[in-house]
Amino acid sequence: MRWLRWKGFIAFIIIAALLMGLWFMLIDTIARSIMEKTATKLVGAEVNISDVDLKLAPLGVTLQGIEVTNPNDPQTNAVQITSLICSLETAQLFLRKVIIDEMSITGMAFGTKRERPGFVTKEHKEKERPPGEKAALMPTLPSFSKEDIGKILESEDLKTLDMIRSIQEETQARKAFWEKRMGEIPDKEDLEQYEKRIEDLKKIDQKDPQSILAATGKIKSLQEDIQKDIRILKDAQTRFNTDYATISEQMKQVKNAPADDLRSLVKKYGPTPQGLGNVSAVLFGEKIGVWVERSLFWYQKINPILDRSREEKKGQKVTKPLRAAGVDIHFREHTPLPDFLVRKATASVNLEQGTVQGNLFNITTDQDILGSPLSFDFSGDKLKGITTLRLQGSMNRVDPKQNIDKLDVSMKGYALHGVDLGAKALPVTLEKGTMNMDLSTNVVNNIISAELKGSVSSAKLTVADTADTSRFSSAVSSAFSGIDSFSLQASLKGTPQEYTMNLKSDLEKVVSGALQQAVADLTKQFEGDLRTALQTKIETPLNSLQSDVSSLDTIEKELTGRKNLADTLLKKAVPTPSQKGGLKLPF
Amino acid sequence: MIQLFAKILKILNSETDPYQISLAVCLAMIIGFTPLMSLHNLAILFLVLILRVNLSTFIISWAIFSGFAYLLDPLFHKAGLALLTANSLEGFWTVLYNIPVFKIERFYNSVVMGSLVVSVLLFLPLFFLSKSMVVRYRMHVLAWVRKTRIMQLIQLSKLYRAYTSLSLPGGGS
Numbered sequence: 001m002r003w004l005r006w007k008g009f010i011a012f013i014i015i016a017a018l019l020m021g022l023w024f025m026l027i028d029t030i031a032r033s034i035m036e037k038t039a040t041k042l043v044g045a046e047v048n049i050s051d052v053d054l055k056l057a058p059l060g061v062t063l064q065g066i067e068v069t070n071p072n073d074p075q076t077n078a079v080q081i082t083s084l085i086c087s088l089e090t091a092q093l094f095l096r097k098v099i100i101d102e103m104s105i106t107g108m109a110f111g112t113k114r115e116r117p118g119f120v121t122k123e124h125k126e127k128e129r130p131p132g133e134k135a136a137l138m139p140t141l142p143s144f145s146k147e148d149i150g151k152i153l154e155s156e157d158l159k160t161l162d163m164i165r166s167i168q169e170e171t172q173a174r175k176a177f178w179e180k181r182m183g184e185i186p187d188k189e190d191l192e193q194y195e196k197r198i199e200d201l202k203k204i205d206q207k208d209p210q211s212i213l214a215a216t217g218k219i220k221s222l223q224e225d226i227q228k229d230i231r232i233l234k235d236a237q238t239r240f241n242t243d244y245a246t247i248s249e250q251m252k253q254v255k256n257a258p259a260d261d262l263r264s265l266v267k268k269y270g271p272t273p274q275g276l277g278n279v280s281a282v283l284f285g286e287k288i289g290v291w292v293e294r295s296l297f298w299y300q301k302i303n304p305i306l307d308r309s310r311e312e313k314k315g316q317k318v319t320k321p322l323r324a325a326g327v328d329i330h331f332r333e334h335t336p337l338p339d340f341l342v343r344k345a346t347a348s349v350n351l352e353q354g355t356v357q358g359n360l361f362n363i364t365t366d367q368d369i370l371g372s373p374l375s376f377d378f379s380g381d382k383l384k385g386i387t388t389l390r391l392q393g394s395m396n397r398v399d400p401k402q403n404i405d406k407l408d409v410s411m412k413g414y415a416l417h418g419v420d421l422g423a424k425a426l427p428v429t430l431e432k433g434t435m436n437m438d439l440s441t442n443v444v445n446n447i448i449s450a451e452l453k454g455s456v457s458s459a460k461l462t463v464a465d466t467a468d469t470s471r472f473s474s475a476v477s478s479a480f481s482g483i484d485s486f487s488l489q490a491s492l493k494g495t496p497q498e499y500t501m502n503l504k505s506d507l508e509k510v511v512s513g514a515l516q517q518a519v520a521d522l523t524k525q526f527e528g529d530l531r532t533a534l535q536t537k538i539e540t541p542l543n544s545l546q547s548d549v550s551s552l553d554t555i556e557k558e559l560t561g562r563k564n565l566a567d568t569l570l571k572k573a574v575p576t577p578s579q580k581g582g583l584k585l586p587f
Numbered sequence: 588m589i590q591l592f593a594k595i596l597k598i599l600n601s602e603t604d605p606y607q608i609s610l611a612v613c614l615a616m617i618i619g620f621t622p623l624m625s626l627h628n629l630a631i632l633f634l635v636l637i638l639r640v641n642l643s644t645f646i647i648s649w650a651i652f653s654g655f656a657y658l659l660d661p662l663f664h665k666a667g668l669a670l671l672t673a674n675s676l677e678g679f680w681t682v683l684y685n686i687p688v689f690k691i692e693r694f695y696n697s698v699v700m701g702s703l704v705v706s707v708l709l710f711l712p713l714f715f716l717s718k719s720m721v722v723r724y725r726m727h728v729l730a731w732v733r734k735t736r737i738m739q740l741i742q743l744s745k746l747y748r749a750y751t752s753l754s755l756p757g758g759g760s
Contacts, residue, residue: 094687
């Protein structure tokens with residue numbers, strides 16, 4: 001056995017035993033490090049795990065003290081889990097598949113305080129929605145400050161300004177034309193030449209028949225020349241008058257335009273009784289908006305995990321392994337199973353009101369292989385301040401081309417105390433009340449459609465005193481104090497990135513009667529303020545226009561002067577003995 | 588670096604069977620080219636220990652081939668992808684995919700497949716080439732090298748002292 005080294009076999013056994021020993025010693029630490037890094041990358045904020053314990057018989061893993069930093073508030077945890085115990089299928093692990101038959105999650109809590117702030121990854125910071133954009137989602141009551149009126153006038157295309165601009169352009173064009181034309185038609189100097197010719201004719205020798213005969217021809221020629229110029233001047237005057245009349249007509253219209261602008265702006269921005277539909281949005285919009293943003297944030301975090309990126313190469317499914325070079329090509333399996341699957345997870349969630357328990361089924365990145373969607377069902381019955389709470393839903397990626405997600409929440413008998421509803425515009429507090437609520441959400445291929453129906457009974461609403469002692473606030477205050485129950489409907493449509501939210505409440509009907517008169521007063525005030533602001537805004541352009549139009553008057557005067565002069569000269573050129581200043585001929 | 592070079596010289600100049608050296612080079616190529624945490628590498632390690640291959644050569648060659656593997660990974664990926672997505676082989680891969688031992692081997696990864704196929708294809712040519720090179724070195728080059736003035740100067744140098752220190756009992760593999 002020249003080629004064999006039997007001692008090598010012993011060395012192999014020793015090396016294998018050493019490697020296994022090392023694995024036992026380090027695997028918990030290595031697994032913890034890998035899990036923390038991977039989870040941090042997925043969430044976009046620091047994830048901590050206090051302890052990881054891998055067991056071989058039966059094969060399982062226990063994670064303790066999981067803390068997931070809230071990326072939007074690093075001082076708190078988005079989720080905290082006391083312990084997470086999984087039992088794995090050993091045989092499948094050898095086939096590189098993590099199949100967890102049962103997972104038990106205990107002590108899950110949301111929004112807990114962290115000992116030290118967690119770090120947020122750079123990628124998350126870059127993706128964060130700018131605060132201005134969030135604020136824009138929140139509705140507000142009509143506002144009538146001078147700044148707001150200024151903004152309205154800035155943002156709107158005013159008909160008056162458009163007309164002034166258009167007339168000014170036309171006036172300047174016509175003025176330029178007439179200034180040029182005035183240089184082409186006979187002017188004072190040209191006409192004064194006729195005066196000289198008349199004077200020359202007056203000097204002829206009236207006793208000389210030959211001179212008289214020659215003068216007759218010259219007079220005829222002079223009259224023809226003057227008449228020709230008069231025709232030119234008359235024609236110019238007619239055309240100028242037409243132009244002037246057109247501009248004058250437009251000037252009349254521009255004087256009525258501010259009133260039209262005012263009417264349309266008051267209609268659009270004014271505090272009409274219909275506009276009071278915003279009361280619901282002002283009261284509930286901000287609170288609901290924050291929850292919508294939070295829910296969408298986590299929905300978008302979970303989505304990529306379920307939608308494992310897949311592509312096909314020559315008909316074979318190709319996936320990029322998380323931590324290795326190259327790509328994995330997947331072939332048809334006789335008994336297909338996902339690479340990662342939690343068949344059933346039991347979780348208990350600690351809320352302020354008590355513990356909510358539930359199950360999650362089929363947590364996997366490969367629903368198309370499993371053929372079943374992820375589903376969950378949570379409920380709580382003995383909660384403090386809530387009679388019943390139920391949360392059911394599913395995330396369906398069985399057909400990779402069609403994502404269908406569903407979430408239904410039902411909450412009965414939720415006792416509310418001291419809930420601040422309004423923003424600055426309407427500082428309403430729900431001192432007490434009992435709420436029943438049903439929420440139904442569907443997301444099909446990234447298009448959200450959500451409906452919320454809620455009702456509050458045994459309600460007591462108060463409005464905080466503000467510096468604004470207008471009739472509006474006192475009307476609001478008295479209207480809200482009489483309300484003991486109300487309902488609320490909210491709907492949301494769109495994509496997670498761009499959605500519209502509509503809020504309706506019978507509060508509008510209740511308070512609208514009391515607010516009618518207040519609205520009328522506000523409308524009047526708004527109209528007055530807007531009129532003043534509008535007049536100020538159009539004053540300068542209008543003065544500039546009037547100045548341009550006035551400059552046309554100068555041309556008109558000059559044109560009339562030339563025409564009158566030509567007429568006078570023609571009269572002088574007619575040889576009538578009786579005419580004073582005319583040519584005196586002996587016939 | 589000097590010690591590594593000296594170690595290579597020592598192996599080449601020793602009485603070790605050229606087959607043991609070339610087999611060590613070839614096995615090191617497989618373990619060096621393919622991802623370390625692959626099932627076949629456990630078999631390679633077993634073979635290295637059980638067969639009378641030169642362990643020093645194996646360790647040095649492993650380090651060298653691992654370095655080359657970083658450069659060749661894109662090539663391995665392309666070769667593996669081409670094989671795994673070849674229509675004519677789909678049935679064969681599907682059969683292997685359903686056998687647990689091959690699933691553990693992770694043959695369906697483009698780099699594992701590409702590097703394994705390339706190193707298996709190069710195994711025999713490299714085996715005979717390296718064996719032939721060792722024999723030729725010993726026959727033609729070694730005697731000439733020893734006679735050169737440069738070699739005599741080297742014998743007095745730091746390199747030679749390192750070489751001789753490795754030649755002493757306990758200094759070798």
